[in-house]
Amino acid sequence: MSVWGELLEKCRPVVADAAAFIKRELGTITAEQIEVKEANSLVSYVDKKAEVMLVEGLSKLLPEAGFITEEDVTEDNPSELTWVIDPLDGTTNFLHGIPFFCVSVALRRGKETLIGIVHEAVRDEVFTASIGEGSFLGKRKLQIKHGDLADALIATGFPYGSESYSDAYVAVLQQVMQQARGVRRLGSAALDLAFLAAGRFDGYYEYHLNAYDIAAGALLVTEAGGQVRGFYDADDWFDGRSLIAGPSETVAALQTIIEQCMPRL
Numbered sequence: 001m002s003v004w005g006e007l008l009e010k011c012r013p014v015v016a017d018a019a020a021f022i023k024r025e026l027g028t029i030t031a032e033q034i035e036v037k038e039a040n041s042l043v044s045y046v047d048k049k050a051e052v053m054l055v056e057g058l059s060k061l062l063p064e065a066g067f068i069t070e071e072d073v074t075e076d077n078p079s080e081l082t083w084v085i086d087p088l089d090g091t092t093n094f095l096h097g098i099p100f101f102c103v104s105v106a107l108r109r110g111k112e113t114l115i116g117i118v119h120e121a122v123r124d125e126v127f128t129a130s131i132g133e134g135s136f137l138g139k140r141k142l143q144i145k146h147g148d149l150a151d152a153l154i155a156t157g158f159p160y161g162s163e164s165y166s167d168a169y170v171a172v173l174q175q176v177m178q179q180a181r182g183v184r185r186l187g188s189a190a191l192d193l194a195f196l197a198a199g200r201f202d203g204y205y206e207y208h209l210n211a212y213d214i215a216a217g218a219l220l221v222t223e224a225g226g227q228v229r230g231f232y233d234a235d236d237w238f239d240g241r242s243l244i245a246g247p248s249e250t251v252a253a254l255q256t257i258i259e260q261c262m263p264r265l
């Protein structure tokens with residue numbers, strides 16, 4: 001096992017504690033405790049407290065590493081090694097009592113992702129990957145599923161505040177609905193990517209994402225033999241706010257639809 005595989009093992013209990021805390025709070029949040037960050041992007045003390053737990057725990061494991069986090073409980077300070085954290089991915093699901101959300105943690109060095117953990121908080125499914133050592137659900141090694149778009153179940157998401165491009169985005173969805181077996185919108189990019197790595201989905205695409213929504217999930221997909229890329233630039237998925245993921249043939253098919261229906265804005 002590499003040093004990153006060993007560090008991944010030490011991260012598990014830190015992530016599990018945050019997931020357990022979030023699960024305990026499910027269904028207890030009052031309307032007064034919900035804050036609106038930007039159009040329909042919600043947050044509560046649960047996201048913030050979970051992020052504090054993660055930052056404190058991970059800082060002890062790797063004091064020299066910086067952070068990129070969703071809730072900014074700590075100043076974003078990307079460094080040579082950087083933790084990329086979404087303490088509660090699927091916040092809207094959580095606040096509506098929909099049991100589909102997770103903790104997502106990745107470690108990056110420059111443009112490389114070394115570790116990824118996506119901990120689904122309700123059923124305690126733990127998806128993990130370390131660079132060069134594969135992806136796992138629990139102890140089960142994951143392998144991306146190959147196949148035609150016609151037989152594919154595709155996951156996607158509908159971004160907040162999409163007025164400027166919603167017609168083009170709906171045109172993409174219409175083509176995917178016509179050409180694929182089915183489409184699912186479950187509300188957590190990190191879990192969409194984890195389910196893709198586990199062969200539950202056959203492809204995923206979304207626009208207007210944040211790096212912390214996808215950093216860990218993307219490594220789960222690539223370490224399971226899949227591909228990730230931006231809508232318009234292959235390498236621009238981390239900062240480019242758009243992502244296509246899946247087996248190479250499905251990524252190519254989705255990219256063709258996106259180029260036809262949603263040319264670069």
Ligand code: LIP
Nearest residue numbers: 089090091157158160187188189
């Ligand atoms: C969510 C993503 C989801 C996307 C939502 C939101 P959050 O992240 O996981 O895929 O469609 O717009 O960005 O806000 O729950 O951390």
